[in-house]
Amino acid sequence: IMAKLVSPSMLSANFLNLENDIKMVNDSEADWFHLDVMDGMYVPNISFGLPIVKQINKIAKKPLDVHLMIAQPERYIKDFKAAGADILTIHYEASTHLHRSIQAIKAEGMKAGVAINPHTNVTLLEDVLKDIDMVLIMSVNPGFGGQKFIEQSIHKIKRLRMEIESSGAQTMIQVDGGVDNTNAATLYDAGADCLVAGSYVFKANDPQEAISLLKKA
Ligand code: DX5
Numbered sequence: 001i002m003a004k005l006v007s008p009s010m011l012s013a014n015f016l017n018l019e020n021d022i023k024m025v026n027d028s029e030a031d032w033f034h035l036d037v038m039d040g041m042y043v044p045n046i047s048f049g050l051p052i053v054k055q056i057n058k059i060a061k062k063p064l065d066v067h068l069m070i071a072q073p074e075r076y077i078k079d080f081k082a083a084g085a086d087i088l089t090i091h092y093e094a095s096t097h098l099h100r101s102i103q104a105i106k107a108e109g110m111k112a113g114v115a116i117n118p119h120t121n122v123t124l125l126e127d128v129l130k131d132i133d134m135v136l137i138m139s140v141n142p143g144f145g146g147q148k149f150i151e152q153s154i155h156k157i158k159r160l161r162m163e164i165e166s167s168g169a170q171t172m173i174q175v176d177g178g179v180d181n182t183n184a185a186t187l188y189d190a191g192a193d194c195l196v197a198g199s200y201v202f203k204a205n206d207p208q209e210a211i212s213l214l215k216k217a
């Protein structure tokens, strides 16, 4: 089942007035809040962690889509559940016992997502596809907002969509990195269900209009 969801990445929000940007997303056509957690180990940048997720959860009126870019993410599954995560996405490359980590996320009552870096082939997820709710295809190298979309990602989306259809899995496909109104339609057409956008939304003069354009793409 394909959807057209939009999950604005709060990494590009104004952290001096986060409440304002959360309310903007609440009142927009966006579906989820995308929260990027980085540890300075798995990726070369540090963003924010549990206390910020917990605060956002107090006023967010939409599901929290938490993207963990941290080493050994299985250490923090219970903590992110307690902080309010609804969807918890961990990286294929960061979790040695991925199957166990997926089961642990689901046992906490969250939706389980697995993210893959630009160099990671989608077929590597074949044996967990039916266990997970979402695959996040990174269309930039994780760690920073505002990077250029990697074109090869479109091929990966198409290939994964075919694999999902032929296996009868219900897995959603999320795309994250360099998404804007120039590539959104192509990404949905290729088989994406959910687009993450950070700089495109928050650098726009009218962020709610930018979200609306992605929804209508
Ligand atoms: C990058 C993060 C993304 C980032 C996207 O590592 O996972 O969610 O915020 O930012 P843009 O949309 O600016 O590429």
Ligand code: ZN
Residues within 6 Å of the ligand: 009, 034, 035, 036, 067, 176, 196
């Ligand atoms: Zn992300």
